[in-house]
Amino acid sequence: MSQPVLVLIDPVTPTSAPSAERLRIVPADQPIVTAADLGVTRGDGIFEVIGAVRGQMQATEAHLTRLSRSARMLDMPEPDLAIVEEASRLALAEHEPVEQLWIKIIVTRGVEGSGHPTAWVYAFEGEDSSAAQRDGIAVVRLDRGYRSDVAATSPWLLAGAKTLSYAVNKAVGREAKRRGADDVIFTSSDGYVLEGPTSTVIARFGTTLVTPPPEDLGILPGTTQAALFEIAGELGYATEYRALRSAELEGADGLWLVSSGQQIRPVNTLDGLEINRDRELDDALLEKLLYRTH
Incomplete structure (x- = not known):
């Protein structure tokens, strides 16, 4: 496993200071957060993970837009997206070349009362997802406890913000393991499909992806x-955003969990029920996702 790269950003909020004064590469095992930082004591902060394949960062603008959205939802100071992107590209450039890299952007509210966010970018090799991408995964549905x-x-309640408060997401991962599954699809208390703890749910019905x-x-x-x-549009499939009832997933012609780090993982079983798979389509989507250039 290669050595990770850590880049500190100070300040992460807009300023006239040059980037050379705001970015600093430090040893990845060096302590950088104080015990009073709200990211540590309260999980009060936001993050993003940008995937990079063969030195190419993917969906950078979309991730930065989402980071800004999360900051607004948490009433945090607006991050300077230009310096965040520069720090991300610096971390990528300083990391030794590898096939796939995860670039994690962290912004906490900082020390309580300071009004000064703490921010860094951490580039590292994530877990190997090739087996799940190839062989598929077992998934269970869990009620998130909220209405749709x-x-x-x-x-x-900050539904839809990407926050550092990940205790629930980690807990459902452990629950999935107890049930003999690899991952989870959250459902609402009124019976709608939501998302995975770290992924988006996509279902195929005929030639339409939903x-x-x-x-x-x-x-x-x-x-x-x-x-x-x-990509699906280029392959001749229709796409649709719509509310999905949980029961609809049982009749899907294909089901995937997708994310920046793990790209695409086909679902083999849902609560023990076998889900259809088109392995040729799975392979085509994975190939195109991995080697996209934007």
Whole structure:
């Protein structure tokens, strides 16, 4: 495994200071966050993970747009997206060449009362997803405990923000393991499909690929899902954003979980029920996702 690269950004908010004074490469094992940082004590912060394949960052603009969106949802200072992108590209350039790299962007609210966010970019080799991409995964559905309209009725719950508060997402991963599964699809308490803990859900019905609408359901807008929809169109498939009832997944002609790090993982079973797979289509989508240039 290669050595990760850590780039500090200070300040991450807009300033007239040159980037050379704002970016600093430090040893990846060096402590950079104080014990009073709200990212540590409260999980109060936001993040993004940009995938890079063969030295090419993917969906960079979409990830930065989503980072800004999350900052607004949390009432955090607006990050300077230009310096965040520069730090990401610096981390990529400083990392030794590898086939696939994950570039994680972290912005916390900083030390309580300081009004000064803490920010860094961490480039590293993520887990090997090739087996799941090739062989598929077993998935279970878990009720998230919210209605599908929670984003409209209770915006303070931050549904759809990509925050550092990941205790629930990690807990459902452990629950999936207890149930003999690899991952989870969240459903709403009123029976709609939402998302995975770290992924977007896409279902195929005939020649149409469907994903839940993020703005309506309070889920994260999928950067990899958006790329896959573009690819699907090139392959002759129709695409659609619409609310999906949980029961509809059982009759899908294909089902995938997609994300920046793991790209695309076909679902073999859903709560033990076998799901159809078109392996030729799976392979074509994976190939095009991996080697896209934007």
